[in-house]
Each structure stands twice: as C-alpha cells, then as structure tokens.
Amino acid sequence: MTAPVDAVERAVREEFPRILATLVRVTGDVGLAEDAVQDAVERALQTWPRDGVPDEPRAWLTTAARRCAIDRARRESLRHGKESQAVWLQDPDPAPPPESVVRDDLLRLVFTCCHPTLSTEAQVALSLRTLCGLTTAEVARALLVPEATASKRLTRAKQKIADAHIPYRVPSDAELPARLRGVLATVYLVFNEGYAPSSGDAVVRQDLVDEAVRLGRLLRDLMPDEPGVLGLLALMLLLDCRRAARTAPDGSAVRLADQRRHAWNARMAAEGVALVAEGVRRTPTRPDPYVVQAAIAGCHALAPSYEETDWDAIVAWYDVLLTVDASPAARLGRAAAIAERDGAEAGLAEVQAIDGLAHHAWWHGAQAELLHRLGRDDEAAAERTEAQRLGLGAAALRSLDASLAAPPRG
C-alpha cells in the first residue's frame, strides 16, 4: 500500500515533537536526539511512500530514532576510543512509552526550549524546530534569516543546553507561573511577528501565525487548566479568524472598521469565545492578561458590524487589563476604544496623556488618525511624518495614508 508524499510529510511532522521529546529523555542530549529523529524521519520519507504509513507511525518512528541514536552514540564512542556505558544503549527496542509519559516528555521539552537563560531569538528558533517540527531551512525562512544563521543559532542553543546543563524538567509549582509566562511570551512573539510583521512588506505572514497557533494548541493540550494558556490560544484564534478580511486584493491592509465581517472565520471565532469564557471562569480573583486581551478581541468577534461594537464593554475590559498590564500598548488600545465610544476629541486626549511613547511610530500614527477625524489635517500630516520618520511599517503606513485620504468619519 503506497502513500502520497505530502500525507507522509504531514504524518511525520505531526509526530516529530513527541518523538523528539521521548528521545531527549532517553538520551539526555537534545542534539543527539534531534539528529537521531532526523535520521528516522528521512528513513520514513524514503520508505513510507512506497510501503504505506505504518499503523502506529509514532511507535515506528520512535523505534527507528532510538536505533539511529544508538548507532550515533556507538560511532561517537568508537571515535573517542572509549565504550559508553549508558543504560539506554543496552536496550534498543523497549515498549513504546505510554501517552502520559510522552506528554510529560513534551512538557519538559517546552520548558527547556523556552528556558529563561536562552536568548529570546534562541527560544523562538528552538521552539519552531523542536516543538513545531520545522526543518532548519524552514526555521530560516520563518525568521527571515539565511539558513546558515538559523543553523548557527540552533547549534549554539543546543550547545548551551548541553554544556550549561539546562535542565529537562517541568518547573516546580513555585517557579511555574514565572516560567509559564516566559513560554507564553515566546509563543505570542512568534504570533505577533506573523500577525503584524515588524519587517518586510507583507500585511501578515500566515506561516508564522499558523505555527504560533499550533504551539498554542500544543500548550492547551499539555496544560488545559492554565488560564494564560487558554487566554493566549483564544487571543490568537480571535485575531486570526479575521485573516481573510485583513488583506485587500491589492495586498494592502484593511482596517478593522472596514473589514467584511462575513469573511471572518466563524468556527475559529466561536472556539476563541468559548476559550475566553473558560479562561474567565478560571480566573475569579486575579485577571490574566491574555484572557482579558482575548475578551477584547471576543467583543469584536461578537459584534455584527463595527458600528454595533459594544465599546462600553471593550473600555471596561481595557480597565481590567490595565490593572495587570499597564503597558503603553494597553493604554493606547484603551484610548482608541474611548475614541470610538466618546468621540475623537476624548480619544485624542487619552492618547496624548500616555507618557513615554514619543519615540514609538504607532503613537504618532494613532494621533494622526484622530486629528484627521477632527478635521485638523495640518497637525495630522505632521504626526504622520513623525510616524514615518520613526519607522512605521510599510503596510501600516499605507493603511494610515488610506484613512488620512478618506473623508473623516464621525
């Protein structure tokens, strides 16, 4: 029975993180484990299209990877002229680990890849490689760097994990909240780089968004009780559900107010809203910033049109958000909601009251937009120039120019 190559690639990629996680536990060496799993993957890509995908692809790949790891470890010890005594080398074909063990392995791998002693760049590259199963070439494309750079980044990270003994374990209860925040921040960074790329011309880089959502789903499967995990997945789904409406046929960005809402993905929106509800239920005392941001995105998803948006609710959620995240970005979001609820004048006063944003392009962009709505076009033009000078992204600038050219609304 043969199998089409893309089905094989999909099956292999689906299993990659779990098999890798198991091999890391067995060998205690991320680099060796990755090489061995890669060997096994290549073997599968050669034989499965011809022989068909095995009934239990994960067991097949795990066994193959173990054997490859043993071969590699033996070759390595021969090269150094000393016999390795590692226990795992003695038993090439143990029973495949039960699902609960595989889950624990994977959870450990998540916390190793997002260890705070690794640079953010290294965490992102490692997560894409090990948790999303991207090849090094795919990681390079995702991060817009040459393959040699991605390869070096990954090698250096794995070297630090091995040489500095970064532990392969789930943090203790006391450490968990802080460490989980780090994991969520890394995943959200991947999402944002896809949803609002900081470089390049594209309005969205859907490949990165998809990887981030995939990571979010993985975390939800592994930690279904953590509100932050539910909130982050909800937030990503509720933003990504707009994907078909965010880009105009000519490739330019479409602002939220102008998006065709029937093009939003209703299934993703519904899943996101359900996750928000669950996240809120699990945070009765202290709000979680991701859950609250997802609630705001949920208000948009539930509104039949921009004009019918419940701005009262959105401003109220921003007030909740500010109690746990008083960042300038959160305050700017609240100001924009005030502008919709109470008018551009009130919104502009809120925007201008935010300190410390003078060097941020989008702070000036937000003012330009509100000044235009008030008919103060000379000031709007000056703010637009300042936003461009401070490096407002090409897509955002096009979108700003479009709204400055349009007749001011309300």
Next chain:
Amino acid sequence: MPQYAALIWSTDIEPSDPAFEAMMPGYNAFGQEAAAVIRGGAALYNNATATTVRVQGGKGGDVVTTDGPYADTKEALTGFYLIEAADLDEAVVWAAKIPAAYDGSGCVEVRPIIDFG
C-alpha cells in the same frame, strides 16, 4: 555533578578602599551559606592590575601585552566562585545570592566548567 564558575562583575575598587571593607560582610555571609557547594574561588585585585595577553602570529609568535582588562566596561571582573550544582537552574539560584547580583554594584556571570575527566 556539573561545576559552574560564578564570575563577579562589580564596582572596580581597591582592597584599601573603605567600600571594599564595607562589602565584605555580604560575601562572608554568602561564603557561609554556600559553603557546601563552593569548590573554590577568589577575590581579584582591581582592573588596574590586569594585563591582557595576546599572541600575534599564532603559537610561539609575538607576545603582546596590554595594560588593563580585556573588556573595557565600567564594571570589572572582581572575583569568582567555583560552585557545584545539579544544573543551571540550581547554579543560577546560588549566583543570585552573591552580593554583586543584588547590591547594585554589578552582576554575576555563570559559566559552566569543562569537565576533562
């Protein structure tokens, strides 16, 4: 068990400076608290006593010495502890207890030690 060098980067002062005396109790306390994991260490004389050595043209080439430390920063490498810990997490926990990490005078750099065994 892995060993780590906890390199102390902090204000560059001479041992004769009264501030040096003032900082000692914190380090003495750490030395007592971490006695079980400390495998070695030393306090270093100030940056002005450092000599940076480079050999030009490969091994056996011209030895060029420069007065002063390698990294020209405000902080100086002022000492180190050799610490034994189960993993990097544990080493970081110890490093965070070293005064330079928390007293505003600088920071502590943790480096794994190569085991040639």
